[in-house]
Amino acid sequence: MQAQQPRATGVVGDWLAAHIPGGLSGHPVIAIHSPAGIGELRLLLPNLQANGADNSKLLVWIAPPHKPGAEALQANGFALNRLLIIHPPEPQQALWAAEQCLKSGACHSVLLWHDKLSVAQLQRLQQAARQGLAQLFFLCRAATLSLSLPVSLSIGLQPQPQGLIVTVQKCRGSWPPPPFMLNMSKLWPQLSLTATSSERNSVVTFPGSRAS
Structure with a gap:
């Protein structure tokens, strides 16, 4: 599992860059609207590692x-x-x-x-x-951010059985793309509802304990 992390985070970075011009790089302030513990930090891993x-x-x-x-x-x-x-x-x-x-x-x-x-x-x-x-x-x-706030990028996240639904609310320099899904079921099957009972793990390994 540990050996797969660089590949997994690279794939997530490629997904984001395919929908958001430049991905998360180049935006000094990014607003993320998300329930806690749905995979939002896995979304940030490629950028945090690059930084x-x-x-x-x-x-x-x-x-x-x-x-x-x-x-x-x-x-x-x-x-x-x-x-x-x-x-x-x-x-x-x-x-x-x-x-x-x-x-x-x-x-x-x-x-x-x-x-x-x-x-x-x-x-x-x-x-x-x-x-x-x-x-x-x-x-x-x-759920949303006032468009008057000075952020370069504002995205909203919602959980989906296989991953996350990403809605770009504001993207400086371009029109926001339509909402898109990041399918993480193959990268992190333990966090997907499509996983079999033997694959599921009651402990979320990153970043911390599951919310009650």
């Missing part, structure tokens, strides 16, 4: 809804000594932490779980990302 390749910068997770699994992260090629996880007690502190990490120049990617951002708040984060040459992934549970 962190051959450098000593940090990958930062701020206010993740689940505890990450160290073994699974390492199996997917992430150096654990370059992973920083922050659990701020208040949403405002999460925004402050994201801004400081983005503009520090010490981080290649920041994943921020936050349910609502104002235009002014997102503009500050966007400026910080440009200043520190980092990429921000803003994950929230809202």
Whole structure:
């Protein structure tokens, strides 16, 4: 299973690039609207791995809804000594932490779980990302994002028995493509409803425990 991860993430990256001009690269701030734990982080793996390749910068997770699994992260090629996880007690502190990490120049990617951002708040984060040459992934549970918010790319995710339905709500520089499906049943059969009972695993190996 571990040996298949580079191939799997490469396929996911190719799928995204086929539907979204440039894939997830080249967008400093990306909004992702998704229920937690449906495979949204597997969608980001190719980009996170590319951002962190051959450098000593940090990958930062701020206010993740689940505890990450160290073994699974390492199996997917992430150096654990370059992973920083922050659990701020208040949403405002999460925004402050994201801004400081983005503009520090010490981080290649920041994943921020936050349910609502104002235009002014997102503009500050966007400026910080440009200043520190980092990429921000803003994950929230809202179904859609106001088109007035200054993000380069906004996508919505919904679970589907074989994978994910991806709806591009905003893509700077091009018209959003029609919704499309990413079929992950062959790459990660344990997470697919098409798997047989012997293939299914009650433990989701990445990124953490299954939501109750």
